[in-house]
Amino acid sequence: MKEVSRIIKFTALLMPLLFAILLASCDQPSNGGSQQDNSYTVVYDKNAGDAAGTMADSVFTIGSLQKLQTNTFSRTIPAGSPFGYAFAGWALSADGSPEYADGEVCDFSASAGTTVTLYAVWKEYPVIYPIPQGNISQQSNNYAQVRVPNNNNTAFAHFAIFYRIYVSDQLLADTGYGKASQYSTINTYLAQDYNSVAPYIDSTTLVNQNWDYNFRNRPAYLDSGTGYCYLALEGANIDNVLSSSVLGTTITFSFPSNPSQNERPSMTIGSQSPYFLRRSDNNSLNTPKPGYDFINYDDLWNPQYINPQFSADVVNSGNMVGGNRYTYAAMFIVAVGIDTSTYSNIYSTPSLVGVFLLPDPQ
Numbered sequence: 001m002k003e004v005s006r007i008i009k010f011t012a013l014l015m016p017l018l019f020a021i022l023l024a025s026c027d028q029p030s031n032g033g034s035q036q037d038n039s040y041t042v043v044y045d046k047n048a049g050d051a052a053g054t055m056a057d058s059v060f061t062i063g064s065l066q067k068l069q070t071n072t073f074s075r076t077i078p079a080g081s082p083f084g085y086a087f088a089g090w091a092l093s094a095d096g097s098p099e100y101a102d103g104e105v106c107d108f109s110a111s112a113g114t115t116v117t118l119y120a121v122w123k124e125y126p127v128i129y130p131i132p133q134g135n136i137s138q139q140s141n142n143y144a145q146v147r148v149p150n151n152n153n154t155a156f157a158h159f160a161i162f163y164r165i166y167v168s169d170q171l172l173a174d175t176g177y178g179k180a181s182q183y184s185t186i187n188t189y190l191a192q193d194y195n196s197v198a199p200y201i202d203s204t205t206l207v208n209q210n211w212d213y214n215f216r217n218r219p220a221y222l223d224s225g226t227g228y229c230y231l232a233l234e235g236a237n238i239d240n241v242l243s244s245s246v247l248g249t250t251i252t253f254s255f256p257s258n259p260s261q262n263e264r265p266s267m268t269i270g271s272q273s274p275y276f277l278r279r280s281d282n283n284s285l286n287t288p289k290p291g292y293d294f295i296n297y298d299d300l301w302n303p304q305y306i307n308p309q310f311s312a313d314v315v316n317s318g319n320m321v322g323g324n325r326y327t328y329a330a331m332f333i334v335a336v337g338i339d340t341s342t343y344s345n346i347y348s349t350p351s352l353v354g355v356f357l358l359p360d361p362q
Helices: 001-025 033-039 180-186 189-202 212-216
Strands: 039-045 056-059 081-091 117-124 136-140 144-147 154-166 252-253 264-269 277-278 326-339 344-347 351-357
Touching: 001 189, 117 326, 136 351, 144 351, 154 189, 154 212, 180 189, 189 326, 189 351, 212 344, 252 351
Parallel strands: 039 117
Antiparallel strands: 039 056, 081 117, 136 144, 144 252, 154 326, 252 264, 264 277, 326 344, 326 351
């Protein structure tokens, strides 16, 4: 009995010690909590009340170089503003200059469990306004109207029209015009070109693009020597014609089905006399025989007459069968301005003027 009594007393003395050890062990971090001792958090701040988007935090390990996330924040162009905002990098303060680039590999040397906040830096750039796609209507395969708003700013210089001619074995009814789903029926390359531009039409975030470069460097495809070309006019400089004087007017495009010397594909500003449309080779207004009008001459599609020097604006279809050959001109309009800080051109987003059937010669 004395032995049992001693064991009970010993156990009674030992229990508080065991209990204290258990409590102490509960206060120690588990393997899952060790991350807090070896890491810190990087938070991405959009740093603008009108910025959209969200970005998840990054967890950095102390002493390790890691890659920052790519910015997914964006800012729309405020209505009526002459400036837009482009992401310029990350700063360590809300009013700081860019110190880190998108995806840069870095180590902030922060303490365990702390937070490093990176603030998006936004750079102003001048903008000019496109013609809203809703202001353009193509009623048939040979007629379209463009209502030009009177809302551009001092950076605006003129409008530019880019075109490309597509050869097809399909004559599309008037009801198919203006429907992107029909473009592949005309020419699969027309559909590809349109689909590459469509995301930018009326966009307020996909801005600040060099559309001179984008259009003129579209893929050559089969035997076409270049991308889109500049639309030209007979007897007039199109940059001067489409300058600020056209703001607030209506531009009408007409492709008569029975062209004559005095009635050819043309562009009319308001009630003025029409300007006849001319093709170009992107460098000059050379005029090879049988002409550079927007008319379905044999030199557009017949290998016997094609002159490669002057067919750079034409794309044949890769799946044509024998039979008649029809030609279509797709046209996009872009506002062009001058960035006075760099004296370089700036461009609005593009708008589709239309896809027109070139008339046969009479």
